[in-house]
Amino acid sequence: MHTLIALHAALGEAGALAFLWVLVELLNPNEVRLRRARIAALLGVLFLIASWAAGGFYYVTEYGAAVKPLIKSGPLPWAHSVITETKEHVFLFLPFLAILAWGLLTRFRDEFMQNRDLRIATILVAGLVVLMAFAMAGMGFIISSGFRAALEATAL
């Protein structure tokens, strides 16, 4: 496993967990929970941006030249043609969604305790960030499987 891929996956999962934390804090908010939610959201934004940079650097410098051709000529070519192509573009939505969730928490601060619409809006965004970040991890697993299958086919 390449170090950059490990970093990309670990930072992405940390981002997902940070927004899961946000979601839990918003279920029954008070001042202390909202302060923790703002910290978790800020950490989540930073983790996802760092994951974007690590994954992007790997994708541009290593994946295109060394991994993509092997997957495409292996037994699971759709792992690149469908899954990598989807992942690399859908990932671009994540940091902006994360910034939206952080922005809502920062702008409305303690109003969340009285305003149900605010809670629903922010839970929707945080929930989508969690689901999408875990979906990215699942897609990463499929891409790695495509690469492994291609290597096994070459070795055998």
Place this chain on the structure above:
Amino acid sequence: MRLNTTALARATSGVTWLVVILTLWADLSVPFKAFLAGLAGHHWVAKSLIATTAFVLFYFLFRKARESESPLGNVVFAVASVILGSLIIFSFYLWHFLFG
């Protein structure tokens, strides 16, 4: 500076649809993909930079509009845009792989 969450939600929706258009256009047009690659060395890096710049521009553009009292409508639109945009991108590449 106080954040305008209406502008933030609209900027998120705007960037989502911009990424969908850039993705499909670049895969359907070789010259456009080459143009993007020429901008930043790689088409994906160009899309990332364009998306980031557009997010900032959209935010400052929409910031002039009054912030709505409840952000729910704009947020639901942004969430729906991301879900629909993701499905469009996945369906496009699936179709491209099966029939392209």
